[in-house]
Amino acid sequence: MVFAATPPSVLTVYLSVFIDAFGGLVAMPVLPYLTFALGGNGKDVGILSAAYQAASIFSLPTTAKLSDKLGRRPFFLTGFLGSLTGFLVIAFATKIWHVTLGRFIGGLFGASMPIAQAYISDVVGTDSKESGRLRAQLGSVFMAALIFAPGFGGGLAEFSLETPFYVAAGMSFCGFVLGYFYITEPNHDEDEDSDNSKGTSGEDVSLVDETAPTEAEKAAKKAADDEEEKQAYAKNANKIRLLWGAIFFGNLGFRSMIVMLALWVNYKFGWSTKEFGFMASAVGIVGIASNLVLFGKMVERWGTLRTAIISAFLAFVFWAATFFVQRTQGDGGGNFWTGPLLFIVVTIFRTCFNAIYTVSSKTLLAKFATKHTQGSTMGFSESINAVAGVLGPLIAGAIYDEGGQDYLPLVSAGCYFISFVLVALVGVLEARAAASDKKKIDDEPEPVVVDFKTVQAELIFLRSKVHQLEMELAVYKGKEEGRTKAGDSLLRDGLKRRGLGGAAGIELMVSEQSTRHMAV
Numbered sequence: 001m002v003f004a005a006t007p008p009s010v011l012t013v014y015l016s017v018f019i020d021a022f023g024g025l026v027a028m029p030v031l032p033y034l035t036f037a038l039g040g041n042g043k044d045v046g047i048l049s050a051a052y053q054a055a056s057i058f059s060l061p062t063t064a065k066l067s068d069k070l071g072r073r074p075f076f077l078t079g080f081l082g083s084l085t086g087f088l089v090i091a092f093a094t095k096i097w098h099v100t101l102g103r104f105i106g107g108l109f110g111a112s113m114p115i116a117q118a119y120i121s122d123v124v125g126t127d128s129k130e131s132g133r134l135r136a137q138l139g140s141v142f143m144a145a146l147i148f149a150p151g152f153g154g155g156l157a158e159f160s161l162e163t164p165f166y167v168a169a170g171m172s173f174c175g176f177v178l179g180y181f182y183i184t185e186p187n188h189d190e191d192e193d194s195d196n197s198k199g200t201s202g203e204d205v206s207l208v209d210e211t212a213p214t215e216a217e218k219a220a221k222k223a224a225d226d227e228e229e230k231q232a233y234a235k236n237a238n239k240i241r242l243l244w245g246a247i248f249f250g251n252l253g254f255r256s257m258i259v260m261l262a263l264w265v266n267y268k269f270g271w272s273t274k275e276f277g278f279m280a281s282a283v284g285i286v287g288i289a290s291n292l293v294l295f296g297k298m299v300e301r302w303g304t305l306r307t308a309i310i311s312a313f314l315a316f317v318f319w320a321a322t323f324f325v326q327r328t329q330g331d332g333g334g335n336f337w338t339g340p341l342l343f344i345v346v347t348i349f350r351t352c353f354n355a356i357y358t359v360s361s362k363t364l365l366a367k368f369a370t371k372h373t374q375g376s377t378m379g380f381s382e383s384i385n386a387v388a389g390v391l392g393p394l395i396a397g398a399i400y401d402e403g404g405q406d407y408l409p410l411v412s413a414g415c416y417f418i419s420f421v422l423v424a425l426v427g428v429l430e431a432r433a434a435a436s437d438k439k440k441i442d443d444e445p446e447p448v449v450v451d452f453k454t455v456q457a458e459l460i461f462l463r464s465k466v467h468q469l470e471m472e473l474a475v476y477k478g479k480e481e482g483r484t485k486a487g488d489s490l491l492r493d494g495l496k497r498r499g500l501g502g503a504a505g506i507e508l509m510v511s512e513q514s515t516r517h518m519a520v
Contacts, residue, residue: 010134012175012182013119014141016076016112019083019168019175021142025149026164031099034161040096049259051100053389055107060386063111064118064379068372072119073185075111080176082109087169091162102165107386113142114378121366121374122186132304132363136295139359150280235433236368239426240377243365246312246422248384250357253319253415255392257408260400267405268327269340279344283351295356304363305430308423311357316416318350322409354416361423 006014035044067075086106093099116138124130156164257264265271265279298307325343326334362381369377396408 006134006137007123008182009184010120010123012178013076013116014138015175015178016079017116017138018141018145019171020079020110020112021145022149022168022171025145026153026168030153030157030161030164033157034099035096037161038093038096038099044096048100048103049393050390051103052107052110053386055104056110056386057383059108060111060114060383061376061379064114064375067115067118068375071185072115072122073183075115076179076183077176079109079112080172080179082106084169084172084176087165087172091165091169111379111382114382115375117362117366117378118374119186131366132299133296135363136359139355143355146280147285233370233373239368239429240365242422242426243361243368244381244384246419247361247381248388249415249422250312250361250419251385252388252392253412254354255389256396256415257412259393260396260408263400264405264408268325268329270329279347283347286348286351294352295359298356299360304360304367305427308357308360308364309420309427311353311360312416312420312423314353315350315357316413316420318346318353319409319413319416321346322350323413364426
């Protein structure tokens, strides 16, 4: 099974993201009808669509940054409670501003996606294949919400317009209960250090272990680690900024078209909510399949960065191709082949590469961020996504009201082309950094490789040679001393026979010894 190897805590994190996404998407088919039922108009529908994203602009970076310091688990749990509150406010709404308040509350507590990205980094790191696999699963969870939420909301609205929000509130409560028991806080270095300073009986080992680091040493190590992390972040700062821009324009293009898509297909083909719901479900299935299957194969073959570049370019191509879908309503002149069928084919490929681009770009962002800036980096990414979520509908609505329905796909295509250029620039920076690192390695002197076994054998051989020479020298000295003693004895005998003794005899003996040594 796809999720068989996924840790239970990560699965519960997926549930948190699903509920947040579900709550936002379930409102898509219901909110316009609920707005008009409460006496609102099209402008109010736009405000409601922007309220959730507007709240996210302020909440996402703050919540994600705090999660770096206080942990991920508390913010998942408060997110469930916040979603529960927002859904209930909408369910009991009697005025337009009640619905707006409920959407705003949901946006304030809808930070599950960046915290989930940071949670995955905490659990498996940022460079491992497991990181890409879990992020692909996370993207598929969002796509699952995209499949079920619109049809779920539309079906439940047959009972009443408030029913979808009651059900969503119940899901949030279930998520809180599951999260309370199954979401565990990932381990951090600080926790490990504090655990290592305790003995098995809970005694502070530093009090009895003289080798334990002092407070000054710990502070120095922390300062060194902070400086190293600061330098690592600064090294990738420009890449992170480019990725933020790429993610912003990608989401701007997506939001600009997706908010108006129901109206666009009605304008083009006369489709009702039934046809639109079927198409949305098919698109969601394609997105899940591409995340779970195609994404992994592309990353394995080309790497995450090239996958992001390729998928951004292909998303641009298929968004642009949507412009050539012909209208079958009125005087459009299109038919089934050049209208609905072409739209479905183009949408399948566009959704596929859009999903792959979204996952790969966020995986890159997590890779370039340091360990203790994961939450803030991913949080800011979601915050600019929220800005795009506010601007996109406003831009698309203005174009639609001015009669520019046919040009909406070109707006999205232009946004994705900018994303492609920005991600390609990230690739240029990575190539330059790799070339610079290679040059530094080439300029460094080649290290001397020492074979210690060979050196040890040479030392043993030299020692044996020295010992042999010492033995030979001792033998030579022994022989020389023997010859000297024998010569002196003969010399004394000769002197005695010659009748020489005393000082004259000693002088002659010394002269003879000197002559002999010189000869030697």
